[in-house]
Amino acid sequence: MKTKNLIKKAFLSLLALQLLGTTQIMGQTKELTLEDLMPGGSTYRYVDNLYNLQWWGDFCIKPAIDKLTEINPKNGKETILTTVDKINSVLESQKLGKLTSMYFVKLPWKNRTEIVFALHNKQIVFDFKKNKVISTTDFNKDRNNEDINYNSNNIAYTIGNNLYVNNDAVTNEPEGIVCGQSVHRNEFGISKGTFWSPSGKLLAFYRMDETMVGQYPLVDTEAREGKVQMIRYPMAGMTSHKVTIGIYNPDTKQTIYLKAGDPTDRYFTNISWAPDEKSIYFIELNRDQNHSKLCRYNAQTGELEKVLIEETNPKYVEPLYPIAFLPWDSNKFIYQSQRSGFNHLYLYNTDGKLLGQLTKGEWLVQSLLGFNNKTKSVIIEGGVALNKNLYSVNIPSMKCSKALGKTTDGVHNGLLSESGQYIVDRYSSPKIPLKIDILDATTSKSTQIFKAEDPYQEYKMPDISVGTIKAADGVTDLYYRIVKPKDMQPGKKYPAIVYVYGGPHAQMINNSWQNDTRGWDIYMANKGYIVFTLDNRGSENRGFDFESVTFRHLGIEECKDQVKGVEFLKSLPYIDGNRIGVHGWSFGGHMTIGLMLRYPDLFKVGVAGGPVIDWKYYEIMYGERYMDTPQTNPEGYKECNLKNYAGNLKGHLLIIHDDHDDTCVPQHSITFLKACINAGTYPDFFTYPGHKHNVIGKDRVHLYEKITRYFVDYL
């Protein structure tokens, strides 16, 4: 349910950037509009960035519209490698077309002065030193999920539901069997369906048979006559798809499938190759999601060689990261687990023997960026609660460095150079919109290469602060954020809106810029509303106990914590306790409605977007992890089914559910409306035609204007 739209965001910003290049926007007023504050808005004021920074060996490459610049990581000195004009003069002379920017070129080979880019259905390799085209490869314009291995130059891609490598069809399956794409609905850390061996000589891929999965109809009304689009959507407790793993050899054009047996009700996750490419590893999980096994299969025969690590948990095990082999010792790998209560790194050998716990404590490893061969270290992102930083963990000594990024009350995101010596460190803090440093991963010496201006510096801004209150359990600290109108008048009572998400794998408050306050929160605070957000138990980056307190009854404990937040709000002298609203989307839509119905006297107005109403309509993978099945947990499904509280509705509730929502199908909200009609209560409803789970693009401004009007009318 977590929106995976970082790439989209970057792209939208890039588009905006290009627009800015041609039209100058003058700040004539200091009042921020929704168009200024919402992604998709025509005057959206995003934080500037360096897009698509990449490493070329140990040189940092900075693309721009017009040129490609190399940054020396030792001192930040910049050298222009080439310009778009220079390249285009060659491309045009060969009638290959014209690059509009350098943002999407890649430099995959550290020792070669060659860039790779796609242009008019061709992949082009270009030597920017010799200024000539090295090679062009045609590709099918319908291809998707491109995965290139730059060692072998083999290209895997999909057309429709089948997988291709170079010009060969690897699979030839009928509709309903999908090859080479992400499976298990992107849960368990899965985001793709092809996995090249290190040399690029073998390709592991997913094959998913979903012919047995129920189909949900979505209706496209923009067609001349409304048209149905059937999506295969596995609902909790119902029949799931079946996944197998194939290995394709482009030289022999042969495919073998791993002999894993009947794939019914099994998840195959986190694929990784052994460095010698003779075997392949993945983590298998049972449908109950309480027993995982790290397995090794022979990549030639497809036979199971060994189950190396097993984990069980009375609630759930959630493998999210593939194992990572030490580059200097192919018999050892790093395995990640939250068995200690927090996600940490464990060193194992290929016999499955635990050699040691590399990181420990009440904080989490959030990402493994790579290794430094020279220092025998693994570089990670880690943190807890509001902060995330970069660390180097020395493997022989099992010692973790101090934070490498210099701003400790902040959020750092790293990109490691090829040798592991340098890190591009993008970071922000409540007062820093964005800075980019290049760090030396050993000495933590930093060189700043970019600093974004505050895009709101000329505008009226609210006051943002963060604090903690106790959860409903009386002991756990919860972080809240409160956004208050500038220049509040003493003695005046202000209405408040709780913005909530509340579900697992997400955190609304952190120490990034403005504590991650959303544009709409700023807008509403400027209009005179207090906007309050609380990361309840169940949310991210606080460890397993904190997250899993919701097990088998999603939404219940979360709502109790949010009520604590409202009690805190009401204790503040400047809050009008009779005018409290709530708004959230997706899990936050579920929370919004749950709060309105379970605590009808607390909230006057709610706006819920794309809500889960009844977990039995939600997907198997996410839903059953937290809720088990409707068959094995009937009480839980009943307790968490908001239709059973439809009669409690007192305040004004607007539900927005888009007609192409293939994450949380419209059935949730439509059946809830029916339940309210039956119960004699009066929700409001709206839909953004053609949109999926989130309203994106320019319509997002309309959406938030709609939501604003609802609060203005009724709160």
Add this chain to the structure above:
Amino acid sequence: MKTKNLIKKAFLSLLALQLLGTTQIMGQTKELTLEDLMPGGSTYRYVDNLYNLQWWGDFCIKPAIDKLTEINPKNGKETILTTVDKINSVLESQKLGKLTSMYFVKLPWKNRTEIVFALHNKQIVFDFKKNKVISTTDFNKDRNNEDINYNSNNIAYTIGNNLYVNNDAVTNEPEGIVCGQSVHRNEFGISKGTFWSPSGKLLAFYRMDETMVGQYPLVDTEAREGKVQMIRYPMAGMTSHKVTIGIYNPDTKQTIYLKAGDPTDRYFTNISWAPDEKSIYFIELNRDQNHSKLCRYNAQTGELEKVLIEETNPKYVEPLYPIAFLPWDSNKFIYQSQRSGFNHLYLYNTDGKLLGQLTKGEWLVQSLLGFNNKTKSVIIEGGVALNKNLYSVNIPSMKCSKALGKTTDGVHNGLLSESGQYIVDRYSSPKIPLKIDILDATTSKSTQIFKAEDPYQEYKMPDISVGTIKAADGVTDLYYRIVKPKDMQPGKKYPAIVYVYGGPHAQMINNSWQNDTRGWDIYMANKGYIVFTLDNRGSENRGFDFESVTFRHLGIEECKDQVKGVEFLKSLPYIDGNRIGVHGWSFGGHMTIGLMLRYPDLFKVGVAGGPVIDWKYYEIMYGERYMDTPQTNPEGYKECNLKNYAGNLKGHLLIIHDDHDDTCVPQHSITFLKACINAGTYPDFFTYPGHKHNVIGKDRVHLYEKITRYFVDYL
């Protein structure tokens, strides 16, 4: 689009009646609630009635829950024929079950003391004098569209898309070909698909091939997983279905099809049998609907024998009534036409020769009830504007009687006895809820057999009055109805709501009880709103010119007339001209949105239900009659497409469109929302899941509470 729900209404009322039989409702308050005022409401106060009165020869039969009573038409004297207990004792002794009421028994044979009824999938013939079961016939519980001929006792019915007679399958067609059911989407007066010859020895039936018609998806969200239901919906300008007419002989079990040639883009309407059963007549209409032909086909060979009457009109011809043969002269028949500008009766012979015009003038024949053999008369319902009465037209002299029903400023509905000597006359007038007389069709002598009480007599009621204003053309009189709160305060300004339908084949104002004021109008007037309704040009019972002024631009002239209504309202001293709302459903939904967008400064609030937005999404038969096709009338379709005015929305507009609307598909409203989002305007939206074109049953109370709240919040 006209709601054909009289039977439904009667049935609902009957159900309510049965409830009243067991629970006594006490009028403890004099304030009417929506539950009191809306059909489907738990305390709905309907006008009492005698249900299912029927003629047994020339005796009038009055069924009740517990007994069957004969009424002597000469003097109104009542004789109990039998009781339910008497019948049930026999039925139960034979283990046939038990009748719960006598409302649905029939007396088809005037000379036999036999009743017919259905019970537990059996048709039972019962002699109420001998008190014994005469026969039982099993029938398939899945059968529909039952059509029994009581001369031959042959039973036609459908199962799924196929036709059966007695126990034999007449057709065996695949999905997409529908036999024995109504065709052409119930336009052209078509309401069924089987037509027994007078003796019941031959059955004419429709066969409709709609495999070539586009399918529209409706989604059932009450299923475990949302399920699509595809409906074949022929949209204006697109491919239409193809209809043929078969004739089945139950004795030989043979079917012939009329040899009418390629059925593409042709309508076959108003089937009737020649008295000798040797030939069959129907009125054919071209797809343009501007050229009709009365045709006779040989019922044995299927060959066309003669085209008897042709009509053309530069706008449209709309045949609505089958021809009717004179019982005393099988060479002559009555043909109905509005060629004079008003629907009238014409006498023809079977050579197609016009023998005379039986009725004339600026009024309409609305129904042909039957004939009186003795006086050589045809009995009709007729009227103009607000009134409808019963008339006897002597055929030899071509003279029309004076009105037979005694209340001339009122609405009469007749049911003719077998000989044509007597008429059951149900009538109401603005002050008479319902009376039932038996009339002598010759002398017009009447005997009252029923008088309903005013169900609101103990309640606070608004003031209802009717008047005329000039249409936008400056000359045509239009009727309006104004419903005003009781005890209005002098000098006070009241908000007003225009309730509008405005489309063809409907009239909102007449001289029936309370001038046909709706329950919601009464409710709103009691709450302090003025409710105003105007029958604009284009509506029913005013003749062809009045109706067809809308040709090729539906909604435009109609809106202009409604604006005249608003100007009139604003001229009234007690109206607050800044607080005018508008509400309508179906064509009235189209009008509501059209008025809000074309006259954005006149209306502050609108509520539109099941609206047509773009006529190209509406069905071929109705749509093309008034609009031609999108190909031949692109300007008209553009002018009338409300999406083209989406940017004009200023006031508050709530659109309600049900997700199972198979009359006006949800695509209309969904694409309108999209147009408003694109245009930056802010309509509201709601849906009643599972409902079709109208919200009926108990949810109708919820609907009108929802609508009421919208006006209360915003007007």
